[in-house]
Amino acid sequence: MHNNCIFCKILTNDMPASIVYRDEICTAFMDIQPVNQGHILIVPNKHCELIADLDDATASHLFVVGKKINIALRKTNIKCEGINYFLADGEAAFQEINHTHLHCFPRFKGDGFGLKFNNNYRNKPPKNELDKIALEIKKYIY
Numbered sequence: 001m002h003n004n005c006i007f008c009k010i011l012t013n014d015m016p017a018s019i020v021y022r023d024e025i026c027t028a029f030m031d032i033q034p035v036n037q038g039h040i041l042i043v044p045n046k047h048c049e050l051i052a053d054l055d056d057a058t059a060s061h062l063f064v065v066g067k068k069i070n071i072a073l074r075k076t077n078i079k080c081e082g083i084n085y086f087l088a089d090g091e092a093a094f095q096e097i098n099h100t101h102l103h104c105f106p107r108f109k110g111d112g113f114g115l116k117f118n119n120n121y122r123n124k125p126p127k128n129e130l131d132k133i134a135l136e137i138k139k140y141i142y
Helices: 004-010 056-075 129-139
Strands: 019-022 026-030 038-042 082-086 102-107
Touching: 004 026, 004 038, 019 056, 019 129, 026 056, 056 082, 056 102
Parallel strands: none
Antiparallel strands: 019 026, 026 038, 038 102, 082 102
16 A cells, blocks of 8 residues: 555545445445546555556456446436446546546436547548557567
8 A cells, every 4th residue: 555545545444435346356436526426436455556567357357346336327326328437547648646546437418528539530540550550569468
C-alpha cells in the first residue's frame, strides 16, 4: 500500500467508500464524481500504478468483476441502456489517481458523456501503414 494513494486509503479503511464488491484480489466502490448514477471503480487490492504492473490473473479478474457489476447494474432501477468500461493507463491517458482502476458506468441516450476525436480521426490510414505498425507491435508481444 502507498501512503499517498487515495485508493490504498480506501482499501485499508482509512477513508470511507461505498463498497459494492470485495474479494481477495480487488474491491469495487462507487465513484464520488460519477459520469452517471451507478458509476463504479474496480481496483486491485495491491497497489499498482499501471495495468502492465499487474499480473495477468489480477488484470483478468478486474474485468470478470466488471462483468458481474454489468449484470447487477442492468437488474437495478438505475437508468442503464448500455455500459462503458474505461481504464486510463498513464497521465497522458487521463489517469488521475496512480492506482490502476477500471471504471464501469451506465450509459443512456442523451446522458451528455462522449468521446472527442481529433480532426484526422475520419481519415483512415492505408492498409500497408496499419500492417507496418502491427509488425512493430508484434515484436514486443510475449
